[in-house]
Every structure is written in C-alpha cells, then in structure tokens.
Amino acid sequence: QYGKRLNATLPNNFKMTASNHHLFSLAHYPDLIGLVFSILDQFSNTGTYFANGHLITATMQNNHFELKGNNLVAKIFCGFCNWIGHIMSDAVGSSGAVQKGNRGSGLPIPGTEIFQLLNFKLPQTDNLTISKLCTRVFEQGYDARHAAATAVPVIINELLTRLLWAFKQYFYHKTPFEQIIKPKNNPELNRMLLCSYGTFAGIDLGDAAIHGVKTGIKTGGNYAEILMESMSRLNITLYPRLALQGYKEVMSWYNNDHYNVEEFDNYLGSEWERLANS
Structure with a gap:
C-alpha cells in the first residue's frame, strides 16, 4: 500500500510497508525533529521520509488539505495539536491492527532517526547496512x-x-x-x-x-x-x-x-x- 502510493519517488532499495512506515516517516518521531517535520508537512501537504541515507519528500493525495487558523501562529498551533493527536493515536499501534488482535507498528524511539544516516555495509553480511539492520529490529x-x-x-x-x-x-x-x-x-x-x-x-x-x-x-x-x-x-x-x-x-x-x-x-x-x- 505505502510502496504503491509513493512508487514514483521511492528509490529501488526503499521498501515501505505497514510495519516500517512509522520508522521512515519523520513526522512520526515523538521528538523535536518529528514535530518540525510534521508541521512542515502539514503546511506543504507533503510527506517526508528518511531511510537508508535518502531524504524523500512526496506530495500527498489529498490536494485540498489546509491547516486551520487565521494567522501563522494559529496554523502552527493547529499543526502542533494535529501532531500530538497523531502521536497519541499511533503510540500503541494502528487502530486497524489492534482491532485485528495484532500488536501493530508503534512509534519509533526518539532520536533513532540518526541511524537511517548510517548507510554503510556491515562485514560478513549480504549488503546489510546499519540502517537496514535497525529497520529489521524495529x-x-x-x-x-x-x-x-x-x-x-x-x-x-x-x-x-x-x-x-x-x-x-x-x-x-x-x-x-x-x-x-x-x-x-x-x-x-x-x-x-x-x-x-x-x-x-x-x-x-x-x-x-x-x-x-x-x-x-x-x-x-x-x-x-x-x-x-x-x-x-x-x-x-x-x-x-x-x-x-x-x-x-x-x-x-x-x-x-x-x-x-x-x-x-x-x-x-x-x-x-x-x-x-x-
């Protein structure tokens, strides 16, 4: 689902699934970086993804999304509230996965987005990088x-x-x-x-x-x-x-x-x- 949606912008080695999209989406990180990119994405109606050393920005399908508020401060506050609500809803896994009895993909650990920068191969492995290893652990x-x-x-x-x-x-x-x-x-x-x-x-x-x-x-x-x-x-x-x-x-x-x-x-x-x- 996620790979098909962003197929035109994803690199060949970038495979987004329901089990890892929280890790790749910068807006899902419960830290300052997640807050900043969440507000930026809401202003520009885009999604920002970071994986395997690649920073990718994709336009969302909903072209009519607009933050509420009459001025810049109000819009930023609205974006902050949206981010808080989104983080809280995804903290224990997606609602669909929980309803099916699955654990679901939770939020990434704050600060671990830096591991997606470590895109160098590990010895004695088949093209396994630090970023891919962290993705598999997540x-x-x-x-x-x-x-x-x-x-x-x-x-x-x-x-x-x-x-x-x-x-x-x-x-x-x-x-x-x-x-x-x-x-x-x-x-x-x-x-x-x-x-x-x-x-x-x-x-x-x-x-x-x-x-x-x-x-x-x-x-x-x-x-x-x-x-x-x-x-x-x-x-x-x-x-x-x-x-x-x-x-x-x-x-x-x-x-x-x-x-x-x-x-x-x-x-x-x-x-x-x-x-x-x-």
Missing part, C-alpha cells in the same frame, strides 16, 4: 513501547542503589536524615551508581551475546540474524544513563575541587581493611 517490535518497558529495570537499579547508599549513610555514618535527602553531587553515590550501571551493562551485553550465539547455532552462523537478535536484546535505556554517569565521574576527576581524591582513596583503603579484619 519491525520485530523494538519501538517506543519496548523502550519504555526497558526503562523499568533501569529505574529499579537507580532506586535500589540510592536506597542502599542512604541506608549506609544513616546506619553506618549516622548522617541525619535531613542531610541524606538534601540534593547534592555526592562523589560516593556517583561512584556507586557508576559501578551498578556498569555491572548492569555487563549483564545486559552478556545476555545479548548468549542469545546471539544461540541464534548463530540455529541459523548456521548467519551473521545478519546474529546481529539482529543481539541488538533486539539490548536495553536501549541503560546505555545513555551509563554514559551520563560516566561523564559525571570524569568531570569530577577533572574538577578535583569537588572532593579530595587522596582522602577518598584513603577512606576506601580503610574500609577494605575494616572488612578484611571483621
């Missing part, structure tokens, strides 16, 4: 709903780490509760979070690798299938949080006035000695 259900689900273990990890740190401060260091809940950049807490997220990432990568090996055994070493299975197992919410925590730790080391490094190392040494002698 078609398997790795959409914004799945990303939201991956945030649950990340939130639990964050809360448990902070809770354990608070217990140590209250019961071991005898820190007043009012001081514990006071928002501040605590070096010990930052390192605990970095270690917990680093461990989490190691487990996540190990799980993805195990499933990739299993897929490789089943498919006789099909590298494309191994990559797709491994990527679909990764927790996409975890790694930005780990990167942020790593950045905070690097900045703490760079700006040594935040805490005394030597004093902190001596404290860790005394803690290890206490644990060893207990």
Whole structure:
C-alpha cells in the first residue's frame, strides 16, 4: 500500500510497508525533529521520509488539505495539536491492527532517526547496512513501547542503589536524615551508581551475546540474524544513563575541587581493611 502510493519517488532499495512506515516517516518521531517535520508537512501537504541515507519528500493525495487558523501562529498551533493527536493515536499501534488482535507498528524511539544516516555495509553480511539492520529490529517490535518497558529495570537499579547508599549513610555514618535527602553531587553515590550501571551493562551485553550465539547455532552462523537478535536484546535505556554517569565521574576527576581524591582513596583503603579484619 505505502510502496504503491509513493512508487514514483521511492528509490529501488526503499521498501515501505505497514510495519516500517512509522520508522521512515519523520513526522512520526515523538521528538523535536518529528514535530518540525510534521508541521512542515502539514503546511506543504507533503510527506517526508528518511531511510537508508535518502531524504524523500512526496506530495500527498489529498490536494485540498489546509491547516486551520487565521494567522501563522494559529496554523502552527493547529499543526502542533494535529501532531500530538497523531502521536497519541499511533503510540500503541494502528487502530486497524489492534482491532485485528495484532500488536501493530508503534512509534519509533526518539532520536533513532540518526541511524537511517548510517548507510554503510556491515562485514560478513549480504549488503546489510546499519540502517537496514535497525529497520529489521524495529519491525520485530523494538519501538517506543519496548523502550519504555526497558526503562523499568533501569529505574529499579537507580532506586535500589540510592536506597542502599542512604541506608549506609544513616546506619553506618549516622548522617541525619535531613542531610541524606538534601540534593547534592555526592562523589560516593556517583561512584556507586557508576559501578551498578556498569555491572548492569555487563549483564545486559552478556545476555545479548548468549542469545546471539544461540541464534548463530540455529541459523548456521548467519551473521545478519546474529546481529539482529543481539541488538533486539539490548536495553536501549541503560546505555545513555551509563554514559551520563560516566561523564559525571570524569568531570569530577577533572574538577578535583569537588572532593579530595587522596582522602577518598584513603577512606576506601580503610574500609577494605575494616572488612578484611571483621
């Protein structure tokens, strides 16, 4: 349906279907880029698609569409409301697919449109590019709903780490509760979070690798299938949080006035000695 509609403007390697058109349509992204292109498309009555390194603009069949509003600001606001409504209606899949009992194609993960720029071939694959690999992963259900689900273990990890740190401060260091809940950049807490997220990432990568090996055994070493299975197992919410925590730790080391490094190392040494002698 989608390929036939845009047949005159699509490149030969651009195949749009009901399972991937949300990924290719820039107006379907729930981020700033999606908002901008949605309003532009509504003003010009076009559709903008981005896939496999190609940016394509196609004229819509309805030539009589016009944004409501008596001035530019009103029309932009109308376009914004249309975008919000469209995003909300597609967040859990198209209504037609849901009525048939199917999961339906949800919204792409915010910021992932950049992967459609990576149109270079992967080694040991049959003309498989990063953009095509991401498209296949999306078609398997790795959409914004799945990303939201991956945030649950990340939130639990964050809360448990902070809770354990608070217990140590209250019961071991005898820190007043009012001081514990006071928002501040605590070096010990930052390192605990970095270690917990680093461990989490190691487990996540190990799980993805195990499933990739299993897929490789089943498919006789099909590298494309191994990559797709491994990527679909990764927790996409975890790694930005780990990167942020790593950045905070690097900045703490760079700006040594935040805490005394030597004093902190001596404290860790005394803690290890206490644990060893207990």
